[in-house]
Amino acid sequence: MNVMRKHKTIFVLALLLLCCAVTAAGCSKPQAVLVPDKVNVVTSFYPLYDFTKKIGGDHVNVINLVPTGVEPHDWTPKGRDMQNISSAEMFVYLGAGFEGWVEDTIQSLPKDSNVTVVEASSGVELIPAAEGDGHDHGAPAAGHDGKEHGAGAHGAHSNKADAHDEHSNEANAHEHEDHSPEAQPNDAQAQHAEAEDAHAANAQTSDAHAGDEHQADTAEGHMDPHVWLSPITAKQLALNIKNHLVKVDAAHQADYEANFDRFAAQLDELHNKYEQSLSGLPRKEIVVTHHSFGYLAKEYGLTQKPIMGLAPDAEPTSKDLMEINEFIRTNGVKYIFFEELVSDRLAKTLAKDAQVETLVLNPIEGVTEEQEKNGADYIQIMNNNLNNLIKALQ
Structure with missing residues (x-):
């Protein structure tokens, strides 16, 4: 009887541990809720x-x-x-x-x-x-x-x-x-x-x-x-x-x-850094995943060539890809920029064909789990973007 009770206890404990593990896995990031008094x-x-x-x-x-x-x-x-x-x-x-x-x-x-x-x-x-x-x-x-x-x-x-x-x-x-x-x-x-x-x-x-x-x-x-x-x-x-x-x-x-x-004030400082850093670079042309950098390009005198359209899932045609390759060759583009929240497959394929490299240029439409864990924010990501732009346009 004691043996049966012991086995039953072990079974219940194991079941509870399993339930806790499942619950933790399913609720590791609890859904945000409204907070009173805020x-x-x-x-x-x-x-x-x-x-x-x-x-x-x-x-x-x-x-x-x-x-x-x-x-x-x-x-x-x-x-x-x-x-x-x-x-x-x-x-x-x-x-x-x-x-x-x-x-x-x-x-x-x-x-x-x-x-x-x-x-x-x-x-x-x-x-x-x-x-x-x-x-x-x-x-x-x-x-x-x-x-x-x-x-x-x-x-x-x-x-x-x-x-x-x-x-x-x-x-x-x-x-x-x-x-x-x-x-x-x-x-x-x-x-x-x-x-x-x-x-x-x-x-x-x-x-x-x-x-x-x-x-x-x-x-x-x-x-x-x-x-x-x-x-x-x-x-x-x-x-x-x-x-x-x-x-x-x-x-x-x-x-x-x-x-x-x-x-x-932080945004003004960021603007000044972009303006001063990009104005003297020899290149102004960037190839990006989708048409998301129009305002940045307009502000700092850049020309963006998107692989996709305004939405990152808008697949390019064969004619588009030929034009992009010609744009890369004509303008001496060294890097194709890709994003972290969408597949980099096409960007890397184009880069391989054109014999250039890839870099991240983040449109900041969201953040990754790692970025969230590390406390990344808009200012930090924009500074990372600037560093990669400087590298690509030198």
Whole structure:
């Protein structure tokens, strides 16, 4: 009897250990949750998450929607994400057509939600996407006047509190900073080719734009959404976030202002480093994975040649590859840049054929597990990018 009891005890302990191991493996990274007594902010992808944490400091709890190591072009929100957005004090998305799912998300928010929806790119002067680059973020952009997407269906939020201004009044966030957003194209409808079950109503639209859409979508009016990759435009994103934090949580305005000023100074320093380091280099041409460095190239006099289009899964044609090889040969390009969150197979194949090498140029659409573990942030990754640009352009 004692032997049976002993075996039973061992079996139960083993079962408990197994359950603990399974639980630990499945829950090693617990899902972010809303925190009482803090300003809960949900951000659509990594740069906005990093900026918000820097500006909000201890007063905010920031939940980033796109998981670590996931490329945001292929991501759509699930039920828990929708719940967090509707229950938070702020939801910050980029706009400029980057998040193909955001229009439906805003439209589907409950009418009793008090969330302030912030289009971070409001006021940024957008640049056109290169013709024929396979843009598939959404429909041609309309006026970028600071108005929130989905304002008509979600205008009831304007009556909740002064801090929760109506989506159609985003431009007012710049009044005390003397930033008046210019009317620029940026009202993108959701037509993302990778949209899945989280938005069934949007899936039919997305299906119509799969496959050949990557190469055929050259319609006039598409704008480049990768505004965060220039320190100058990144500062405008940070300013918009700060202004809305002040509106939502005026009691901590002084802290938000001080944190923003500190971060803005870091961005100014970063801009000066880029300007001084790149201006004297003999080469200005870069070959990149996808068309994400337009703002950086414009700011510092570079010419980017993308292998793909605006989305990193937009496969190039044979003609595209021939043009890239000719570009490499003509301009004496020494390196092809690849990204860490997408396959480097094509970049390395091209590099081998052209007898050049590869380097990382990070579009900072997300971070890897290792980068997160090591505490890497926007400033550090941008500095790493600069070091690799200097190496490639010497």
